[in-house]
Amino acid sequence: MEQPRFVEQTQPGTVFGLLSDDNRVEILCTLWDSNEPMRFSELRDAVGLRDSGQFNYHLDKLTSQFVEKTDQGYVLTTAGRQINGAIEAGSYTTTGEMEPIEIDQPCGFCDGTRMFYYEDEQARVECDTCPVKARFSVPPSAFVGCDRADIPRVAAEYMRVTLESIDSGFCSLCDGPVEQTVCRAVDSEDWEEGGSEHEKTVGRPETLPVVRYECKQCGIEPQGLLNYTLLDHPETVAFYYDHGINLQEQSLLDIRQLGRDCGQVQGTDPFRASVSFAVDGDQLTLVVDEDLTVVDTERTTTG
Template identity: 30%
Template structure:
């Protein structure tokens, strides 16, 4: 019996909670404050400690809103109150400020070089929930990907650059392993020339079986997370995990070439220690050839 079948049976027996009900329990500032308090304090907290740490002064109102959270988001035990797993996830979402729009960070020059033109004028900024790396000299966008608003504004410039590069690579690595980095359901990639935003682009498009998250990636970026590629660079003393991916032209900018269409095979030249190495992948971005 599959996951969907089990979920359906549990719901029929009355054991499940609908997403609408779950979100509905969080539509109050007092309840959100209770979650934040339990997330940041030493838990479990007894009733008096919890009441004193939130701003509401009416005990009746506090009791009502606390009851709405108990069981699903808050665990009530003999020692006091603590977050459930769902409560921790809700508190984590609040900590990211992901539901709060309008967060931005001005573009600033960083200590990095453009993988396309070699310019040192590379900049990073933040808009609409995404970190953006661009090169003003060649007018190219080198990277753009999801990043939590709270962290984007809390980090220093250097910390933001490092966190954005590492997190983006980690997300694509997880996606390349077949796990959606947003909901953890199954995700698969397909080389889809029709999804190109540039005439010479041949992107890999990741589709999740459950959530609406869609990941569009340069083939080179996916390859940069693969063990065979990482090992080849390590053999010449280069740790790809420590190298911002936008500094590598083959990783984000170089256009793959379609070797054949039926079945689809795409090739990309990867520069390793100054030498061009050809990598060929199939329609699902699996490596067919690696001349190394």
């Protein structure tokens, strides 16, 4: 089958250079705020640039990449809307820090107290007593209007959406295609950090399965535990639903209720790893291959 072909029109440096002028950013923001296409004079008045020639010059620079002229007037292109979305998200304009917040649910691995930290748009959840950590990006806009006490939950919700996006094969940063591979923790570069301390809580690196994601476009390589990824699998969702638990309503912070099994690598040739979820004496076990395809499922009653 023939691949679709995309032609690169402009160098990224040139595109972002187009935005290095306050008048142009003002034009984008004005069109963003307007729910309807705007005529030339209407847009110029709203931006507040009297000089028609100068205004035309700036508008012309934006046209095609960020602004499009239609029969009804000027509108934003998708790229123009994304630039505004990024400005609203605060990623380019806000820096923020907050005092650490104690999380009301204890650590799922050791029952220790967990703290939530937010710095440089990175949220971190760290346990006081064991080395289990989570780190993920959250834009400041996610916390608009949010009570301080709710911030860890909102961040966890944001992380869940990010996970769903990469699990569906789209990069959360650039929307490019993401490939997923399951491997042993010992085979992933990130394992070093936790070292032997991790063994006591999540398992031995030789048998602990992790999911490695790789964006084919921007090259980011996030990594996560297999049990988190499999929470979205229809078998898991159905298993909990049959026991009266709607996983969609569960916060990732409460994951300890969903069992502590981080999974087990069963073999490497071919690669097989399993994760079990337990509730009310029933157990669901999923077996995946290295492409994260579920190759076997089993429900058993243990209690």
